[in-house]
Amino acid sequence: MPRMIIDTDTASDDAVALVLALTAADVDVLAITVVAGNVPLEMGVQNAIYTRDLCRSTVPVHAGADRPLLREQVLAHDVHGADGMGDIGLPLTGGEPAPDHAVDVLIELARRYPGEITLVTLGPLTNVALALRKAPDIAGLFDRVVMMAGTGDGTGNVTPAAEFNVYVDPEAADVVFRSGMPLEMVGWDVSRNDATLTPADAEELAALGPLGEFCAGIQRQLIEFCRTVTHIDGFDLPDPVTMAVAIDPGVAARVVHRPVAVETTGTQTAGMTVVDHLGVTDRPANVHVVLAADRARFLSMLHRACAR
Amino acid sequence: MSQKLILDCDTGTDDAVAIMLAALHPELDLVGVTTVNGNVEVQYCTDNTLRVLDHIGRAEIPVYEGLRRPIVRSDFPVPRHSEVNPSSNIHGRELPLPPATSRKQDTGAVEFLVETYRATTDEIALVPVGPLSNIAAAIAIEPRLVEAVPEVVIMGGGNVKGNATPSAEFNIWADPEAAAAVFAAGFPRITLVPLDATHQALVSREQCQALAALGTPAGEAAATLIGQRITGYDATQPMATPGSAPVHDALCVAYLLHREVLDVQRTHVDVETAGALTVGRTVIDLYSRSGKEPNCDVALGADAGLFVDFMLRTFAPRS
Numbered sequence: 293m294p295r296m297i298i299d300t301d302t303a304s305d306d307a308v309a310l311v312l313a314l315t316a317a318d319v320d321v322l323a324i325t326v327v328a329g330n331v332p333l334e335m336g337v338q339n340a341i342y343t344r345d346l347c348r349s350t351v352p353v354h355a356g357a358d359r360p361l362l363r364e365q366v367l368a369h370d371v372h373g374a375d376g377m378g379d380i381g382l383p384l385t386g387g388e389p390a391p392d393h394a395v396d397v398l399i400e401l402a403r404r405y406p407g408e409i410t411l412v413t414l415g416p417l418t419n420v421a422l423a424l425r426k427a428p429d430i431a432g433l434f435d436r437v438v439m440m441a442g443t444g445d446g447t448g449n450v451t452p453a454a455e456f457n458v459y460v461d462p463e464a465a466d467v468v469f470r471s472g473m474p475l476e477m478v479g480w481d482v483s484r485n486d487a488t489l490t491p492a493d494a495e496e497l498a499a500l501g502p503l504g505e506f507c508a509g510i511q512r513q514l515i516e517f518c519r520t521v522t523h524i525d526g527f528d529l530p531d532p533v534t535m536a537v538a539i540d541p542g543v544a545a546r547v548v549h550r551p552v553a554v555e556t557t558g559t560q561t562a563g564m565t566v567v568d569h570l571g572v573t574d575r576p577a578n579v580h581v582v583l584a585a586d587r588a589r590f591l592s593m594l595h596r597a598c599a600r
Numbered sequence: 601m602s603q604k605l606i607l608d609c610d611t612g613t614d615d616a617v618a619i620m621l622a623a624l625h626p627e628l629d630l631v632g633v634t635t636v637n638g639n640v641e642v643q644y645c646t647d648n649t650l651r652v653l654d655h656i657g658r659a660e661i662p663v664y665e666g667l668r669r670p671i672v673r674s675d676f677p678v679p680r681h682s683e684v685n686p687s688s689n690i691h692g693r694e695l696p697l698p699p700a701t702s703r704k705q706d707t708g709a710v711e712f713l714v715e716t717y718r719a720t721t722d723e724i725a726l727v728p729v730g731p732l733s734n735i736a737a738a739i740a741i742e743p744r745l746v747e748a749v750p751e752v753v754i755m756g757g758g759n760v761k762g763n764a765t766p767s768a769e770f771n772i773w774a775d776p777e778a779a780a781a782v783f784a785a786g787f788p789r790i791t792l793v794p795l796d797a798t799h800q801a802l803v804s805r806e807q808c809q810a811l812a813a814l815g816t817p818a819g820e821a822a823a824t825l826i827g828q829r830i831t832g833y834d835a836t837q838p839m840a841t842p843g844s845a846p847v848h849d850a851l852c853v854a855y856l857l858h859r860e861v862l863d864v865q866r867t868h869v870d871v872e873t874a875g876a877l878t879v880g881r882t883v884i885d886l887y888s889r890s891g892k893e894p895n896c897d898v899a900l901g902a903d904a905g906l907f908v909d910f911m912l913r914t915f916a917p918r919s
Contacts, residue, residue, distance in 0.1 A: 446761075564875075
């Protein structure tokens with residue numbers, strides 16, 4: 293059974309990704325490592341613990357980096373709500389994280405299961421970058437690294453050019469993109485194009501049971517963001533479609549192998565994933581960039597999980 | 601009444617097709633052509649422009665030579681002409697047309713732009729299809745140019761793809777400060793035609809044969825020049841449909857008469873001038889994340905069939 297570590301800044305769409313992984317019969321989640329991103333670290337930890345418990349899982353949740361490597365923290369309460377989970381009144385307090393620091397857990401598990409682990413990153417890449425700096429050998433120890441990060445089409449969701457996870461900590465992303473890890477990137481474009489749920493889709497999901505109700509209900513603030521900013525009817529699910537690709541590579545409908553680098557210095561483009569689509573650089577391809585997902589396959593995985 | 605325009609070119613192969621369209625279409629009145637360093641060094645741009653106009657019998661259209669360098673950078677003379685690999689040569693230094701007999705004007709391009717727009721009472725569209733050095737210099741000298749130009753149609757930039765770097769298109773990358781100045785200048789109507797649109801208006805070898813079969817100097821020249829582009833693109837940057845190439849600049853001319861040839865979206869466009877990887881990127885704010893007011897119509901789609909028909913009709917023999 294494939295082993296998995298999930299690194300997450302747990303807010304409303306991360307939670308759905310956790311549900312997908314924790315309910316999958318054929319995935320062995322070793323640890324959930326939390327990073328500051330959508331919400332402050334402690335809030336992300338509580339959201340992850342709440343979601344884990346809802347899935348009746350006992351996977352340890354470890355707290356990691358509480359801020360980006362260099363930059364001022366940027367949060368996404370406008371996207372996910374004051375509690376990061378849509379402000380629907382969930383009791384998101386009192387959970388106890390496991391003792392070890394997320395960065396040490398990443399290193400320890402990578403070394404314990406060399407070549408076996410799929411690392412799924414759903415937030416800023418701060419924890420992963422710190423782990424690479426502390427233990428450079430782990431770059432070669434993962435089977436796959438599947439990231440919700442950046443955009444394959446140049447269109448950002450936090451600035452015109454940058455996607456949130458990379459924008460928040462571009463230096464960390466730069467470390468990871470240069471690391472030689474076996475990187476797969478699912479950008480916001482894939483979510484916007486192929487992982488949207490209409491209000492009717494959401495109702496259908498909610499009717500499947502408690503997990504469905506949870507996954508649809510916590511998107512309340514995201515729906516507002518989609519209505520006013522990204523003009524999506526309903527909402528899109530970046531982290532869940534990334535998780536779906538990690539669990540079932542067949543969900544990725546179009547994948548290209550490209551040189552990708554992270555802009556860390558632009559005044560208008562910081563945090564942009566620069567994808568060389570036309571082969572105008574001599575840099576070697578370092579990332580498998582997912583450009584399209586199989587929406588039906590993704591939705592059926594989501595339904596299976598929510599019906600549990 | 602015909603639509604007056606000035607073309608600002610760094611004349612390589614696609615500029616040449618744009619010039620022929622603008623010079624020959626009965627509803628267009630090409631007031632003048634200004635040249636700028638870009639695809640090739642400016643003196644070759646000028647010479648190529650003269651060759652094109654001579655070849656199609658429109659030598660009376662005046663040609664004004666412009667800037668030989670970007671307005672700020674000394675590290676960007678960067679003509680795209682490649683002497684290293686002739687098979688990948690999308691432009692070449694000299695176009696494959698007979699040497700010109702006509703000559704450029706004594707007046708420079710920037711003076712011509714400033715004086716023409718100061719004096720005119722007509723609406724003259726400005727169509728820059730090379731680096732924006734001349735336009736930035738002209739608005740620096742005469743800021744009221746912004747009010748005198750009713751419409752600017754720019755070939756440049758890209759959202760999904762870049763062709764000079766992974767994130768930047770050549771025209772904008774070749775003089776990013778000039779481009780930033782133009783987008784910030786306050787022109788009432790700018791249309792940006794980026795790679796996202798031009799890569800949808802591809803011309804095939806079969807369509808080149810149809811152009812050649814017109815039997816006119818322009819049809820034959822267009823077939824030769826676009827054929828050279830197809831060979832270059834196939835060797836270096838194959839398009840989604842191999843055996844075809846974009847003819848970026850010509851699409852801008854088609855748009856002046858056929859608005860439906862482009863799908864445009866109104867948004868804010870700025871130019872990155874500082875990024876280590878992204879200098880010269882057009883920052884296109886498709887989801888209004890910058891908080892800035894729209895300043896531009898950006899073309900994100902193009903109708904290839906309409907575009908090719910426009911070329912075939914414009915280059916057909918006149919009865």
